[in-house]
Amino acid sequence: MAVVSAAFTPYEIARPFRTPSRIWFGVGASGRIAECVGEIGVPPGPALLVTDPVVERLGLARPVAQSLTAAGFALHRYSDIPGEPSVEVADSAVAAARALSPALVVGVGGGSVMDVAKLSAALVRNPGSVFEYTQFVKRRFDAPGVPTVLVPTTAGTGAEASQNAVVTKGSLKAFANNHPQLLAAAALLDPQLTYSLPAKVTAETGLDALSHCIEGMLSTNASALTDATSAQGIGLIVRALPRAYREGGDASARADMLLGAYLGGLSLNAGMVVGHSIAYTIANRLHCPHGFSCALALPYAMTYSRRPAAARLALVARAAGFAESDTIARVQGLCQDVGIPESLRALGLERERLPEMVDECLAQYPRPNNPRPLDAQGLRSLYTAMWEGRPAHLWQE
Ligand SMILES: [Fe+2]
Numbered sequence: 001m002a003v004v005s006a007a008f009t010p011y012e013i014a015r016p017f018r019t020p021s022r023i024w025f026g027v028g029a030s031g032r033i034a035e036c037v038g039e040i041g042v043p044p045g046p047a048l049l050v051t052d053p054v055v056e057r058l059g060l061a062r063p064v065a066q067s068l069t070a071a072g073f074a075l076h077r078y079s080d081i082p083g084e085p086s087v088e089v090a091d092s093a094v095a096a097a098r099a100l101s102p103a104l105v106v107g108v109g110g111g112s113v114m115d116v117a118k119l120s121a122a123l124v125r126n127p128g129s130v131f132e133y134t135q136f137v138k139r140r141f142d143a144p145g146v147p148t149v150l151v152p153t154t155a156g157t158g159a160e161a162s163q164n165a166v167v168t169k170g171s172l173k174a175f176a177n178n179h180p181q182l183l184a185a186a187a188l189l190d191p192q193l194t195y196s197l198p199a200k201v202t203a204e205t206g207l208d209a210l211s212h213c214i215e216g217m218l219s220t221n222a223s224a225l226t227d228a229t230s231a232q233g234i235g236l237i238v239r240a241l242p243r244a245y246r247e248g249g250d251a252s253a254r255a256d257m258l259l260g261a262y263l264g265g266l267s268l269n270a271g272m273v274v275g276h277s278i279a280y281t282i283a284n285r286l287h288c289p290h291g292f293s294c295a296l297a298l299p300y301a302m303t304y305s306r307r308p309a310a311a312r313l314a315l316v317a318r319a320a321g322f323a324e325s326d327t328i329a330r331v332q333g334l335c336q337d338v339g340i341p342e343s344l345r346a347l348g349l350e351r352e353r354l355p356e357m358v359d360e361c362l363a364q365y366p367r368p369n370n371p372r373p374l375d376a377q378g379l380r381s382l383y384t385a386m387w388e389g390r391p392a393h394l395w396q397e
Contacts, residue, residue: 017225017269018163020150022186025259027251030108030151030190031063034071037104040185042147044072045103050093050117052081052109060153060193061108068106076100078120084290085112086168090130094123097146105148108193110205111157111290114150114184115165121148122181130167134174141181150184153193155244155257156205156291158212158265160187172364173280189262191255199245201289202257203338206241208291209261211298213237214331215275216267217316218302218309221369226270231319233263238320238334245338274374275301277365278382281357286347295340299332299392300382309371328393343389354383 022040024032047068051061056079065075078096081089097105097120105124107117119130122145132139150160159165161184164177176182197205213233216226240256247253278297283290306313306328317327341347358379367374378397385395 011224015221015223017223017266018180018183019161019266020184020187023189023262024186025189025262026255027192028063028190029188030193031067033064033106033149033151033188034067036186036188037068037147037149038071040147042104045074046100047073047075047104047106048097048100048102048120049075049077050081050105050107050109050113050120051077051079052113053079055079055109055113055153058196063190064106064108064151073104076102081109081112081116083112084168085116087129087131087174090116090119090167093120094130097121097124102146105146106151107148108151108153110152110154111159114152114157114159115167117150118148118159118182118184119165119167119176121146122179130176131169131174133176133179134167134169135177136169136174141179145181147185149186149188151188151190151193152258152261154197154201154205155194155254155261156208158209158261158268160184160189161262161265162268164268171284173284187262189258191251191258194254194258195249195251197248199248200339202248203241203245203340204289204291204295205261206237206244206257206291207295207298207335207338207340209233209257209264210237210241210331211275211279211291211294212264212267212272213260214298214316215273215301216264216270218273218305218312218371219270219369220371222270222312226267227315229263229266230270231315233260233267234316234319235321236260236263241334242337271369272367273301273370274304274361274367277361277367277374280365281360282344284360285353285357286349288347292340295335296344296386298335299328300386300395302328302331303392303395304378304382305371307372312371329391332392344383344387345389349387351387354380354387357383
């Protein structure tokens with residue numbers, strides 16, 4: 001396992017590292033929620049339980065519901081979240097939360113559910129639409145949110161750890177980022193809830209988590225603390241993902257993935273780099289899952305910054321147990337081994353669309369914290385290599 005010390009990491013500038021205040025990790029964690037909220041100091045009262053139709057069908061929220069009900073909480077369920085939430089979907093959940101005025105909000109589900117739960121809790125006492133708190137308006141939260149407990153049922157997004165939420169506004173992504181009010185009070189990491197994840201979802205969400213760890217390591221806003229979470233997360237995910245993908249019932253692989261995804265969520269404290277920007281431009285056109293587009297972009301984002309970030313890529317290599325010279329090829333190989341295609345061309349994207357994607361990447365998703373500044377020429381070359389399916393480690397501008 002990689003050893004990270006402050007000598008290798010930026011420490012001259014003080015940076016916050018924000019986390020939930022309580023973490024329960026291990027089999028059965030979700031059924032311990034009553035103990036957890038008691039420790040936080042939330043007295044029994046009305047509680048909003050946010051889920052989605054899949055979570056309801058699989059009964060994944062049952063241990064949470066039983067524990068809270070036994071402790072005297074009155075549960076109100078909200079599960080009307082169809083896939084990636086729009087501003088309108090999130091606003092409907094906020095309206096339900098405001099009508100209830102809950103003592104506690106709990107989200108049991110993937111990133112979409114957890115993001116809606118966080119936004120609902122934060123807007124109970126803050127006015128307006130979710131949209132106003134995104135990059136389009138940049139309204140700040142004045143009042144504190146309702147205590148929130150998040151219980152992930154996928155191992156990927158890291159929403160249970162982060163102070164961010166993402167919704168869609170038309171064809172664009174709307175980000176409510178870097179709001180401490182969006183941090184959960186607690187996260188319950190229960191590997192059992194991920195055993196039934198299909199292989200495809202395991203791969204896509206797992207590679208989102210790997211992207212959070214690697215992009216966090218590359219970010220110029222990395223800190224000694226995000227380096228520690230990134231390094232540990234990379235080591236866990238590169239070893240566990242192929243096993244969890246092949247054998248969903250592999251309990252130790254599922255546990256490692258859930259922990260790796262949580263650590264990746266903490267790495268979001270460093271901010272993501274150009275990989276996530278490219279991923280959004282792909283997903284906006286192909287309407288593919290977030291992690292799928294992140295995995296397509298990740299090895300090329302590493303190559304794009306390989307010169308200024310050589311020392312950071314060496315930390316990635318050490319954490320993964322890869323030879324430094326092989327790191328980018330090994331990361332791309334891992335992605336392709338779990339079903340990520342080799343090219344944008346194979347996905348049916350027209351080559352003529354690449355220039356508009358470069359423009360959108362620069363205009364909508366700039367990354368001042370990328371180790372290499374974003375430039376149109378370099379990005380055009382990158383997108384072309386991705387489209388043709390040239391291996392990322394062989395791509396030369
Ligand atoms: Fe992500």
